[in-house]
Amino acid sequence: MPQLHDVDYTLEYPYTRTTGPVIGPFLTGLRDGRILGQRCGDRVLCPPMEFDPDSFATLEPDLVEVGPGGEVVNWTWVAEPSAKHPFDRPFGFAFIKLDGADTDLVHAVDTGGDPQAMSTGMRVRAQFRDERHGSVADVYFVPEADAADQVIEPGEEPVTITEHLIGLRINEPLYPHRARFAQGLLDGKIIGQRSPVTGKVYVPGRGYDNMSRVLMSEADEVEVSDVGTVVAFTELNPVQYYGQTETEPYVRCSILFDGTDQPVIGIDIRDMTVDEMRVGMRMRCIWRDPEERSVEDIDNRYGNIPETVYARFEPTGEPDIPADELKEHSW
Amino acid sequence: MVSLAEDVAIVAFEQTPSHAHFNDSEPAMIMPCVNSVIEQVGMDRHDIDFTIAGSCDYLSGMPFAFVMNIDAVGAWPPVYESHVEMDGAWALFEGFVRLQSGDIDTVLVSGSGKCSPGSYREGFSLQTDPYVHAPIGLDPRTQAGFQAQALIAAGKATERDFAEVVARSHANAKNNPYAQLSGDLSVDELLAEPYVQQPLRRLDCPPTSDGAAAMVIARADKARELCDNPVWIRAIDHRIDSHHPTLRDLTDSPSVRIAADRVGLHDGPVDIAELTVTYSPEEIILRDALGLNGETAVNPSGGPLTGSPFMAVGLTRVIELARAIRNGDGGRGVAHASSGPALQQNLLCVLEGDN
Numbered sequence: 117m118p119q120l121h122d123v124d125y126t127l128e129y130p131y132t133r134t135t136g137p138v139i140g141p142f143l144t145g146l147r148d149g150r151i152l153g154q155r156c157g158d159r160v161l162c163p164p165m166e167f168d169p170d171s172f173a174t175l176e177p178d179l180v181e182v183g184p185g186g187e188v189v190n191w192t193w194v195a196e197p198s199a200k201h202p203f204d205r206p207f208g209f210a211f212i213k214l215d216g217a218d219t220d221l222v223h224a225v226d227t228g229g230d231p232q233a234m235s236t237g238m239r240v241r242a243q244f245r246d247e248r249h250g251s252v253a254d255v256y257f258v259p260e261a262d263a264a265d266q267v268i269e270p271g272e273e274p275v276t277i278t279e280h281l282i283g284l285r286i287n288e289p290l291y292p293h294r295a296r297f298a299q300g301l302l303d304g305k306i307i308g309q310r311s312p313v314t315g316k317v318y319v320p321g322r323g324y325d326n327m328s329r330v331l332m333s334e335a336d337e338v339e340v341s342d343v344g345t346v347v348a349f350t351e352l353n354p355v356q357y358y359g360q361t362e363t364e365p366y367v368r369c370s371i372l373f374d375g376t377d378q379p380v381i382g383i384d385i386r387d388m389t390v391d392e393m394r395v396g397m398r399m400r401c402i403w404r405d406p407e408e409r410s411v412e413d414i415d416n417r418y419g420n421i422p423e424t425v426y427a428r429f430e431p432t433g434e435p436d437i438p439a440d441e442l443k444e445h446s447w
Numbered sequence: 448m449v450s451l452a453e454d455v456a457i458v459a460f461e462q463t464p465s466h467a468h469f470n471d472s473e474p475a476m477i478m479p480c481v482n483s484v485i486e487q488v489g490m491d492r493h494d495i496d497f498t499i500a501g502s503c504d505y506l507s508g509m510p511f512a513f514v515m516n517i518d519a520v521g522a523w524p525p526v527y528e529s530h531v532e533m534d535g536a537w538a539l540f541e542g543f544v545r546l547q548s549g550d551i552d553t554v555l556v557s558g559s560g561k562c563s564p565g566s567y568r569e570g571f572s573l574q575t576d577p578y579v580h581a582p583i584g585l586d587p588r589t590q591a592g593f594q595a596q597a598l599i600a601a602g603k604a605t606e607r608d609f610a611e612v613v614a615r616s617h618a619n620a621k622n623n624p625y626a627q628l629s630g631d632l633s634v635d636e637l638l639a640e641p642y643v644q645q646p647l648r649r650l651d652c653p654p655t656s657d658g659a660a661a662m663v664i665a666r667a668d669k670a671r672e673l674c675d676n677p678v679w680i681r682a683i684d685h686r687i688d689s690h691h692p693t694l695r696d697l698t699d700s701p702s703v704r705i706a707a708d709r710v711g712l713h714d715g716p717v718d719i720a721e722l723t724v725t726y727s728p729e730e731i732i733l734r735d736a737l738g739l740n741g742e743t744a745v746n747p748s749g750g751p752l753t754g755s756p757f758m759a760v761g762l763t764r765v766i767e768l769a770r771a772i773r774n775g776d777g778g779r780g781v782a783h784a785s786s787g788p789a790l791q792q793n794l795l796c797v798l799e800g801d802n
Contacts, residue, residue, distance in 0.1 A: 123564070127508055127509070131577070133577060133578070135578070139578045139579075143578075163578075163579040163691075169689065169691070169694050190593050190596050190597055190600070190697075191593075191596060192589055192592025192593050192595070192596055192644055192645060192646070192647075193592070193642060193644065193645035194589060194592075194644065195641070195642055195643050195644065195645070196643060198566060198568045198569050198572075198584055198586060199566070199569060199584075200568075200569045200572055200584030200586070201583070201584040201586075202583050202584070209585070209589045209592070209593070211593065211692075211693050219693055219694065220693035221579075221693070222579070222580060222583075222585060222692065222693060223583065224583060231642075231645060236596075236600060251582050252578065252579045252580075252582050252583060253582045253583055278578065278582075280577065280581060280582050282573055282581075283569075284505060284508050284565055284566075284569065284570055285565060285566060285569070286508035286564045286565050287564060287565075288468070288470075288563065288564035289470060291470055291471045291472060291475075292470065292471070293471075322472065322474070322475075322518065323471055323472060323475045324474060324475050324478055324518065324519075326474070326518035326519075326521075326522075326523065327523055329478055329481065329482055329492070329519070329521045331475060331478060331479070416472065417472075417509055417515070
């Protein structure tokens with residue numbers, strides 16, 4: 117039989133940023149195997165900046181090559197790398213004063229996992245990754261004695277946009293009330309929560325009544341009907357954003373189940389066109405066979421009644437409910 | 448020191464315990480705190496003039512998670528409401544400033560965060576420079592490691608000093624029912640632990656925590672009407688150092704020094720300091736920058752090393768100080784909140800009792 121599971125997802129966004137007149141050449145340089153600093157009076161700033169960090173005066177772009185060698189002036193050892201670090205084995209992060217620069221660059225030093233190899237004053241040298249994208253992650257550092265000579269083919273166009281795929285991994289159990297709601301769906305039941313203050317029934321419950329500011333528990337839970345009334349619908353024309361899996365238009369509706377006070381939103385209809393939908397139409401849930409039901413898309417925030425538990429919603433043929441009687445629920 | 452247009456006091460406060468994992472939603476975590484402070488002042492929810500919360504969507508793992516948190520503050524029918532993507536201490540700051548305009552009397556402030564479902568190291572690396580720091584995952588623990596190493600290199604502290612901060616914090620937390628960690632630790636045993644971020648060990652770093660805090664603040668006349676023992680907010684200030692750690696002297700905190708001057712910290716006795724010591728070396732920097740001597744009790748609650756629900760932890764420092772003043776443990780003190788890596792941003796709040 118299908119089972120409940122912990123919530124485990126990664127929320128990702130690809131950020132693209134314009135690079136501007138100073139960072140652009142810096143990232144272009146990294147792609148092409150060179151590190152550039154910005155002149156600021158008689159100093160050279162690396163990482164380069166568009167402004168004087170002391171006076172905040174704007175600096176005209178004036179870039180000069182620094183490194184590839186440098187000296188570690190501060191460091192810390194990362195015993196437990198995160199998924200966002202440049203290495204998946206322990207490594208050092210360091211302040212590196214590159215030869216020819218007057219400020220320090222923060223970057224990663226790979227010593228093959230050996231913290232004993234790190235020290236203040238040690239010499240390091242830049243190494244460039246085989247695949248470079250015009251990002252500060254195109255480069256890393258190693259102890260100077262370990263550095264290999266590299267031949268880097270310069271790219272063609274200057275880097276004017278840099279892309280950074282950010283990601284947050286979320287991993288936690290289903291909250292108790294979400295677990296009971298999800299188990300209900302696997303059992304072919306819709307579980308709601310009845311407010312102990314107002315008596316209103318919410319589906320799915322959130323574990324509280326936000327109108328009365330009271331927490332709700334298993335004692336407040338009720339099984340509700342799987343027959344209800346369409347209170348809103350629309351046709352979705354999928355925009356091809358990052359992560360989109362839908363390609364064709366489809367209908368999404370909200371259904372107010374009998375005996376409840378809050379419609380369940382986001383119910384997808386695949387076998388009816390938008391022209392066949394009506395506010396007030398009576399619909400019944402036709403469940404999938406028990407062994408075919410899945411609630412893997414239900415997490416602690418998203419997921420009401422997913423398509424993975426129902427085969428379709430079917431008009432009951434009863435007379436429509438007048439829309440005027442539903443106006444408190446048109447969401 | 449800035450003179451105030453309006454005297455403002457804390458009239459009610461509440462916090463959750465620092466949970467290793469709170470297995471329900473963030474609104475469900477905040478709601479009992481909000482209900483408690485409203486009950487303490489005996490007001491109808493909708494008679495509170497302004498509502499403001501601090502939280503972080505990157506921690507919650509959902510865009511606009513802060514909107515869901517409004518469920519917890521009783522926002523229907525609609526209320527006058529705002530949010531900061533900062534610790535609740537900054538929500539308090541905005542509420543305090545809002546009261547200075549003199550046209551409203553009361554503000555409901557909250558702060559909340561759940562660190563346990565995600566990785567704060569990954570999430571908070573995204574608040575660093577997006578071109579040169581975030582793409583290499585430069586996380587707050589790494590920056591704390593740099594700060595610790597800088598202190599050692601400058602001869603301002605040793606790893607034993609860090610361990611002593613940890614041991615004292617955990618011992619203080621034995622009296623704090625909200626603390627997540629507490630107990631008697633031996634400095635030598637702490638120093639025998641392995642590094643997680645050399646030169647930092649596990650207990651030099653904060654535990655993973657979930658928690659929330661809330662308070663009601665009010666203008667003077669209203670404050671006296673609402674409670675018998677208001678705790679006065681004498682001053683608040685917030686200052687920022689560069690987000691480039693390599694452009695800072697990591698062994699000092701110029702922003703704390705400026706803020707301490709602006710709030711007139713030493714214009715009166717500093718009996719208690721509740722400091723956002725997220726990593727043990729920060730206490731050494733903060734004591735120095737605040738000019739504290741042996742007469743000030745530092746983190747009698749145990750501080751964030753014993754429970755660190757990000758986005759509530761700074762507001763909780765204010766609450767711990769207010770509670771200590773109400774309990775008569777001191778007459779005047781300072782609460783400190785921090786944001787950004789390695790004490791990059793600092794907020795100071797001076798509280799004083801009614802006497």
